[in-house]
Amino acid sequence: MRPQDTATREKKQLDGLWRFALDPDGEGRSAGWYRGPLPGRRLMAVPASFNDVVADAAVRDYFGDLWYQTVVRVPRGWAGERIVLNLESATHRAVVWVGETQVAEHEGGYTPFEADVTEHVTPGEEVRITVVVNNTLSFRSIPPGAVEETASGKKQRYWHDFFNYAGLHRSVWLYATPRTHVSDLTVVTGLDGTTGTVGYTVETEGGGADVAVVLRDADGAEVATGSGASGTLTVADVHRWAPGDGYLYDLEARLVDGDGATADSYHLKVGVRTVEVRGTQFLINGEPFYFKGFGMHEDHAVIGKAHNNAHLVNDFELLEWIGANSFRTSHYPYSEDVLEHADRQGVVVIDETAAVGLNMGIGGGIFGGQGYTTFSPETANDVTQEVHAQAIRELIARDKNHPSVVLWSIANEPESETEAAENYFRPLFDVAREADPTRPVGFVNVMLAPHGKCRVSQFGDVLMLNRYYGWYVDTGDLEAAEHDFRAELDGWSTDGKPIIITEYGADTYPGQHSIVPEPWSEEYQIAYLETNHRVFDSVEAVVGEHVWNFADFATTSGIMRVGGNKKGAFTRDRQPKAAAHALRRRWRG
Numbered sequence: 355m356r357p358q359d360t361a362t363r364e365k366k367q368l369d370g371l372w373r374f375a376l377d378p379d380g381e382g383r384s385a386g387w388y389r390g391p392l393p394g395r396r397l398m399a400v401p402a403s404f405n406d407v408v409a410d411a412a413v414r415d416y417f418g419d420l421w422y423q424t425v426v427r428v429p430r431g432w433a434g435e436r437i438v439l440n441l442e443s444a445t446h447r448a449v450v451w452v453g454e455t456q457v458a459e460h461e462g463g464y465t466p467f468e469a470d471v472t473e474h475v476t477p478g479e480e481v482r483i484t485v486v487v488n489n490t491l492s493f494r495s496i497p498p499g500a501v502e503e504t505a506s507g508k509k510q511r512y513w514h515d516f517f518n519y520a521g522l523h524r525s526v527w528l529y530a531t532p533r534t535h536v537s538d539l540t541v542v543t544g545l546d547g548t549t550g551t552v553g554y555t556v557e558t559e560g561g562g563a564d565v566a567v568v569l570r571d572a573d574g575a576e577v578a579t580g581s582g583a584s585g586t587l588t589v590a591d592v593h594r595w596a597p598g599d600g601y602l603y604d605l606e607a608r609l610v611d612g613d614g615a616t617a618d619s620y621h622l623k624v625g626v627r628t629v630e631v632r633g634t635q636f637l638i639n640g641e642p643f644y645f646k647g648f649g650m651h652e653d654h655a656v657i658g659k660a661h662n663n664a665h666l667v668n669d670f671e672l673l674e675w676i677g678a679n680s681f682r683t684s685h686y687p688y689s690e691d692v693l694e695h696a697d698r699q700g701v702v703v704i705d706e707t708a709a710v711g712l713n714m715g716i717g718g719g720i721f722g723g724q725g726y727t728t729f730s731p732e733t734a735n736d737v738t739q740e741v742h743a744q745a746i747r748e749l750i751a752r753d754k755n756h757p758s759v760v761l762w763s764i765a766n767e768p769e770s771e772t773e774a775a776e777n778y779f780r781p782l783f784d785v786a787r788e789a790d791p792t793r794p795v796g797f798v799n800v801m802l803a804p805h806g807k808c809r810v811s812q813f814g815d816v817l818m819l820n821r822y823y824g825w826y827v828d829t830g831d832l833e834a835a836e837h838d839f840r841a842e843l844d845g846w847s848t849d850g851k852p853i854i855i856t857e858y859g860a861d862t863y864p865g866q867h868s869i870v871p872e873p874w875s876e877e878y879q880i881a882y883l884e885t886n887h888r889v890f891d892s893v894e895a896v897v898g899e900h901v902w903n904f905a906d907f908a909t910t911s912g913i914m915r916v917g918g919n920k921k922g923a924f925t926r927d928r929q930p931k932a933a934a935h936a937l938r939r940r941w942r943g
C-alpha cells in the first residue's frame with residue numbers, strides 16, 4: 355500500500371540529492387560502507403536513473419553495485435508510531451541499511467518494497483539510510499541478461515531493446531502509521547444495471563480493531579457504509595468508471611478501537627467497472643472496447659527511467675491529443691503515479707511485468723541472442739521461473755485496485771514455440787489467476803512463434819501479437835506486408851479469442867523525407883501504419899491497435915539503432931512526427 359497522509363498517518367519524502375558511489379571492485383559490502391559516509395564526493399539525484407546524469411561512458415555502462423546514502427531527521431511527532439521505510443523501486447535489486455542494521459533486501463527492479471524500521475530510529479533524531487543497488491542482469495533475474503568476457507573486459511549483455519537504466523528511479527519515503535493499522539485493502543467492483551457493487555477486504559496488523567468503511571463520491575458525499583473486515587457495498591445510480599471518464603469514488607477504511615476512536619484510516623480511489631472477455635470481444639462495462647494507443651516506455655533525456663510529474667502530465671496530454679484511449683506498460687511495471695493518473699484520466703492500461711528478453715531467438719530488437727538456449731538448467735530455469743512468479747505476484751499486489759488496469763501481460767515476446775516454453779509458462783498463468791481471478795491474463799507473442807507454432811497462447815484469455823510486416827519482414831514492400839499479415843491473422847482468428855496488436859511500427863528518422871514510401875522516412879511510417887490499419891479493419895477478432903512506440907527511446911548501441919529506437923510517433927522530446935498527425939486523424943475521426 356502506498357504511503358499516505360491521512361487522519362492517522364504521515365509521510366515524508368526523501369527525494370533530493372543523495373551521496374552516490376560506484377563500487378567496481380565490489381568491496382563496499384565487505385568493507386561495510388553503510389557504517390559511515392560513502393567514499394568519494396559524488397552526489398546523485400533521487401529519483402533518477404544514474405546512467406545519463408554523469409558525463410562519463412564508464413558510468414553510463416556501469417554494472418555491479420552502486421551505493422546511495424542520505425541522512426534524514428525522523429519527525430519528532432512520530433514517537434510511539436510504527437515507522438516504515440518505503441522504496442518505490444530499486445533497479446534491479448537492493449539491500450537497505452538504517453544506521454548499521456540491514457532492514458530490507460529486494461529482488462526486482464520495478465515494484466516497491468519496505469521495512470518496518472521502528473526499532474532502528476528515534477523520532478526527533480537523524481538517521482543514516484544506505485542503499486546498495488545492483489543492476490547486473492543474469493539468467494536469475496527478470497529481465498534476464500548475461501555478463502560476458504570481451505577483449506575489453508566484462509560486458510553486460512541483454513536481449514531486450516531498451517537501455518538498462520538503473521538506480522533509484524522513483525521516490526523513497528519514510529512514513530508513520532499507528533501500531534494497529536490497515537495492512538492491505540482489496541476491492542472488486544461489479545455492475546447490476548444502474549447499481550454498482552464494491553466488494554472490499556481489509557487486512558489488519560498490530561492488534562484487534564473493528565473495521566468500518568465509507569464510500570464517498572467525487573464530491574465527498576457519503577454513498578455507502580459498511581462494517582467488518584470484508585463485505586459488499588452497493589451504490590444506486592452508480593457513476594461508472596469508463597474509458598474517457600475516469601470517475602473515482604473514495605473508499606475510506608477505518609480501524610475503530612474499543613472507545614469508538616479511529617485507530618487508523620486509509621483511503622483508496624475506486625472506479626466501479628467490469629472487465630470481461632466474451633468470444634472475440636473485450637468488454638468494459640459490458641460494452642465492446644477497442645484499444646487505440648501505444649506501447650510506451652518510461653524514458654527521457656537525462657533522467658532515464660525516473661518518474662517525473664511534468665513528463666507524466668505531458669505524456670497523457672499527448673495521448674489525449676492523438677486520440678489514444680489506452681497503453682501498455684511495456685516492458686515493466688511503471689511508477690504507480692502513472693497508474694493513478696490513468697485511473698483519473700480514464701485511460702485503459704495493459705499492465706506488464708519486466709519479463710522481456712526471455713528469447714534467445716531475438717536480441718536488441720529482432721535478431722541475435724545466439725550462443726544461448728532460452729530454457730535450460732544453465733539459462734532460464736526453475737529458479738528464474740520462481741523469480742518471474744514473484745514479479746507477477748508483486749505486480750498484481752501493487753496494481754490490483756486500479757480500475758485503469760484491465761489486463762495482465764506476464765511477458766513480452768518470450769520463446770513460446772517450444773515444449774520448454776510451454777512448461778515454463780503454464781504455471782505462471784496460474785500464478786496470475788490465483789493472485790487476481792477478476793482480470794484476463796495474457797502474454798505478448800512474437801512473430802517467430804506464429805499461429806500454429808506458438809504453444810503458450812493457449813493459456814491466455816486474449817491474444818497479444820507484436821507484428822512488423824513491412825518492417826522486419828517484407829521490408830519496404832507494403833503490398834506483400836498487407837497480404838502476409840492478413841493471412842496470419844486469419845489463422846489466429848480461428849482461436850476464437852480477442853486479438854490485440856500490441857506492437858506494429860516502423861523506425862522513422864524525423865525530417866527524413868521521400869517521394870516514394872522509403873523505409874525510415876516520415877512518409878513510409880504513415881504508409882506502413884495505413885497498411886496495417888487496413889488489415890486490422892478487415893479482421894473482426896482484432897480489438898485493438900497499439901503502435902510501437904509512443905516516443906523514440908534509448909537502447910543499447912547496435913547497427914539497427916540510430917540514437918536509439920526511432921519507432922516513436924513522437925520524438926524522444928515529444929515532438930510529433932508526421933505519423934502522429936495521421937494517427938490523430940484515424941483515432942479522433
Ligand code: GCB
Nearest residue numbers: 515719720766767820919921
Ligand atoms: C519488439 C519488442 C520491442 C522492440 C521492438 C523493435 O518486438 O517487443 O521491445 O523495441 O520490437 O522496435 O524492434
